[in-house]
Amino acid sequence: MKKLQRKIKLLGINYDANIFNSLRLVFSLILFFYLIFSIKYGYIIAPLIAIIFYLLSEYVVIDIPLRNKIINMEKEGIEYVSSLLLNLKNSKSIRVSIKNSSRVINSDLSKEFSQVINDTKIGLTLEESLNNLSERIPSIFLQNIILNLKESDKNGTNVINSIERQLEAMEQHYEEIVVGKNKSIPIIMCLNTILFLSLMIVFLFYIIK
Amino acid sequence: MEEYKIMFQIIAFVFIFILVYYLYRYIIYIFRAHRLKSYTIKNTKKNYVYSNIDKITKKFVNLNFYQKRKNRYDKYLTSNTVYNSSHILTLKLFTGVLLVLVYLFECMLYKLNLNLFIAIILYLVGYYIIDIILYFEYSNKVLKMDNNLTKVMIIMNNGYRVNKNHREVIDAIIEEVREPLKSEFKIVRNDLSKGLDISNSLFRMYERTGIEKVLYMSELLGLNVKYGISIIDICDALEKMICKKEKREFYLLRLKNTNKLVISLLAIIPLFVVGLLIIMNYDYFLMLELNKIIIITLGELFIYIVYMFVILSVFRREL
The missing domain is CATH 1.20.1070 (Rhopdopsin 7-helix transmembrane proteins)
Structure with a gap:
């Protein structure tokens, strides 16, 4: 349950995991009873389909949007982190550099980072607000960069080199995802053709009859 | 008669x-x-056709219709063209009228009955055909600009290192770079002379062209304008970022070319198979009523259009 709650928080939505779990349980039960009474061999098919529905609903509603959000965040992160580095190289403090770069750049990631500055105005410390930020951002590399910022705020160490390393790794990761997506396109298209061809032929013979 | x-x-x-x-x-x-x-x-460059169009537009420019619509065509203009965005609108209106006139003339010649539906379709074709031509030219232009943007970054990086100002750097770019980018940077220079800063004038260029690299340039140069961060560091970071992006795009282009080949093959297959089925059973097919034939062709066309839509949407996923 905690894992699910964390996933929902990473998506950026304020929603209770208990309600989501009970909703999908109720829907799968409705599906189960409907199939048992309506289909001939319902006692075999109904439990199978109910279990598949219960497991698949989490994948469709939470996992796929989360993956898309990671790709989007890493694409925007390449620009944002390099502007953060430019500020840090010119001997600005961490708070000022986050403020500057989130004012200049206009993207979803910069809105998340500008929330840190708003949190510090309410009364949280920088460490606490960075902790809150890392719960809202799903990418591992961006979480590492935030951890770097937090540690340097605590100990006063130089953080530029390690952030550069993380940035390079993030770029490579994003590139691999993009290339993998492009390589999988022909297979998806072939499956599409098989599906639609069979649909066309069935339609033709259904009407001729 | x-x-x-x-x-x-x-x-x-x-x-x-x-x-x-x-x-x-x-x-x-x-x-x-x-x-x-x-x-x-x-x-x-002021030629005969242009002077006539200019005379007509001057009469209609103050109309509400013109004031609302003319901003849409700003992105098609360059520094070399003598045309205005409102001139394009008049051209669009008058090509539609010209096509309808040709249709009327043909009706007179062969004594055909006038059909209002055909006339409206002809007017719409004339109204939108210039849009299509301009859009293809524009997308070609943007592709050429996108490929030559690293040259601009190299010139900027070297120019700022020897303490040139923005004006001098952009003059150096205009001297070095070829046509579609050259006229675009002439507009940037014009913006600078009007009083805008470098990041805002580059953002206006992004709004005209829609290239993502120009957005990066404008946003990171804004750090120098607003907070005084050293411009040499910014140019270094920008050059690194744009070079990496270009490398990635070249690699993707190779993959996309193979994907295009697959698409062109897969688009033909359903037409071929269904066509074969109909030809093989043609005698049986002729015995059907006309209603059923119409339903079959319309249904097959609908499924085929949905199929092509799905395939193209998979191909054009935002990456």
């Missing part, structure tokens, strides 16, 4: 003669202007 036919043919002949005469005058005009080009100081 024969006499009317001869009369219409005479009118058609006169009309075509007048058209050919005006075309001849226009071509001669262009040739003479081209010959005198190197000896004149004044701009010889």
